[in-house]
Amino acid sequence: MVQRSDFPESFVWGASTASYQIEGAFKDDGRGLSIWDAFSAEPGRVKNGDTGNVACDHYHRYKEDVALMKAAHFGAYRFSTSWSRVLPEGRGQPNEDGLDFYDRLTDELLRQGVAPWLCLYHWDLPLALHEAGLGWTNREIVPLFADYAGLMARRLGDRIVHWATFNEPNMFTMLGYGAGVHAPGIRDREAWLDAVHNVNLSHGAAVRRLRAELPASAQIGSVPNLQPALPATDTDEDRAAAAIMDSAMNRGTADPVFLGKYDPIMRGWLGDRVKSDDEADIHAPLDWLGLNHYSPTYASARANAFGFRNVDPPDGAETTLMGWHVQPGAFRDILVETSKRYGLPVYVTENGMADDVEPDAHGRVNDAARVAYLERYLGAVLEARAAGADVRGYLVWSMLDNFEWAMGYGPRFGIVHVDYKTLKRTPKASYRLLASLAGANHAT
Numbered sequence: 094m095v096q097r098s099d100f101p102e103s104f105v106w107g108a109s110t111a112s113y114q115i116e117g118a119f120k121d122d123g124r125g126l127s128i129w130d131a132f133s134a135e136p137g138r139v140k141n142g143d144t145g146n147v148a149c150d151h152y153h154r155y156k157e158d159v160a161l162m163k164a165a166h167f168g169a170y171r172f173s174t175s176w177s178r179v180l181p182e183g184r185g186q187p188n189e190d191g192l193d194f195y196d197r198l199t200d201e202l203l204r205q206g207v208a209p210w211l212c213l214y215h216w217d218l219p220l221a222l223h224e225a226g227l228g229w230t231n232r233e234i235v236p237l238f239a240d241y242a243g244l245m246a247r248r249l250g251d252r253i254v255h256w257a258t259f260n261e262p263n264m265f266t267m268l269g270y271g272a273g274v275h276a277p278g279i280r281d282r283e284a285w286l287d288a289v290h291n292v293n294l295s296h297g298a299a300v301r302r303l304r305a306e307l308p309a310s311a312q313i314g315s316v317p318n319l320q321p322a323l324p325a326t327d328t329d330e331d332r333a334a335a336a337i338m339d340s341a342m343n344r345g346t347a348d349p350v351f352l353g354k355y356d357p358i359m360r361g362w363l364g365d366r367v368k369s370d371d372e373a374d375i376h377a378p379l380d381w382l383g384l385n386h387y388s389p390t391y392a393s394a395r396a397n398a399f400g401f402r403n404v405d406p407p408d409g410a411e412t413t414l415m416g417w418h419v420q421p422g423a424f425r426d427i428l429v430e431t432s433k434r435y436g437l438p439v440y441v442t443e444n445g446m447a448d449d450v451e452p453d454a455h456g457r458v459n460d461a462a463r464v465a466y467l468e469r470y471l472g473a474v475l476e477a478r479a480a481g482a483d484v485r486g487y488l489v490w491s492m493l494d495n496f497e498w499a500m501g502y503g504p505r506f507g508i509v510h511v512d513y514k515t516l517k518r519t520p521k522a523s524y525r526l527l528a529s530l531a532g533a534n535h536a537t
């Protein structure tokens with residue numbers, strides 16, 4: 094069993110969420126639509142036709158949610174801002190009411206002693222930009238994203254210290270533009286490569302803008318999802334496929350951001366998209382790296398456009414509701430590798446598992462599998478630290494059960510159960526575990 098005393102006093106405990114997955118209020122107070130509003134409204138795109146229209150209604154219930162964070166003794170809460178809530182057209186005239194919401198949320202967090210960690214982009218691109226042809230496949234989005242970063246910095250920079258540009262740029266570019274299973278539903282290798290490079294350039298431009306607008310004490314980072322890419326079988330073909338998958342899914346976005354250089358495979362694919370100063374422009378100095386990790390991934394050789402296929406874990410592997418391999422050793426390894434390779438303080442900004450556990454007859458949610466998962470994965474954090482990885486915090490995914498993208502509301506990742514009919518929140522056993530680690534003498 095992991096114990097509070099196994100971690101340093103300064104270790105940051107907390108939770109993460111994302112705007113579209115929890116806020117709801119999709120048309121309130123002048124919010125513009127995002128690509129996820131359009132995508133989830135299209136029949137067949139999201140399981141059961143679920144949408145984020147209401148989600149957890151965090152927009153109206155944020156005080157109750159922040160109170161739960163405080164009661165868990167969390168020191169940090171990472172949330173994302175909805176670009177189209179504050180800039181309904183993605184550019185131009187800001188929406189004061191939308192900005193006010195993030196003011197209120199920030200102030201409430203600070204009032205309750207929870208540090209706000211703001212992420213600028215967690216997948217909900219303003220629909221107006223996409224429809225105007227100014228989405229991630231168009232390089233002209235770069236200054237627009239920087240303008241959005243500047244707006245948020247001017248509004249909240251007096252109160253927020255920790256800033257991140259993108260959540261999982263590797264995942265949303267592939268899922269939304271390469272594989273077409275997430276918004277905006279584009280399935281095209283060239284569009285994926287356009288998006289990868291334009292997102293990287295936007296990151297660099299946004300960091301420069303944040304530095305210009307924020308106090309010198311600001312801590313700026315980015316949040317990749319890094320997962321060891323393993324061969325599905327012990328063959329030369331699958332080993333080669335795993336190397337390609339590692340480039341496509343891990344290094345392709347992380348290396349230019351954190352090292353200033355594309356790895357050779359991604360560089361070859363990007364071709365003349367990369368202009369002479371681009372890598373230097375992407376590589377803006379950062380203060381921290383947010384690591385999101387869930388499981389190792391498995392690659393099989395395929396003659397498709399990408400040169401690999403992401404396949405299921407080996408037979409007999411312990412998996413979660415998402416089919417993801419429970420493998421704390423892979424977490425330890427990627428923490429150690431990431432810390433050494435990129436040389437920045439690492440905060441785990443997402444880790445957790447999905448289940449479908451509902452309240453029992455007494456109204457208690459005993460998510461025993463998540464408790465066991467968290468114990469093992471926190472053990473892996475300790476092993477990584479012992480092996481020299483500079484891991485300084487753990488923010489669980491997620492604070493609340495929420496809209497799990499194309500899977501809708503089926504998989505529950507929260508440490509707090511949400512009844513989607515009544516919107517009642519019920520802290521789970523996993524909440525109590527993290528609360529007991531985050532603070533002494535906790536009682537719920």
Ligand code: IFM
Nearest residue numbers: 111261385443490497506
């Ligand atoms: O829900 C997502 C989150 O938005 C990004 N990281 C992975 C989570 C679980 O799939």
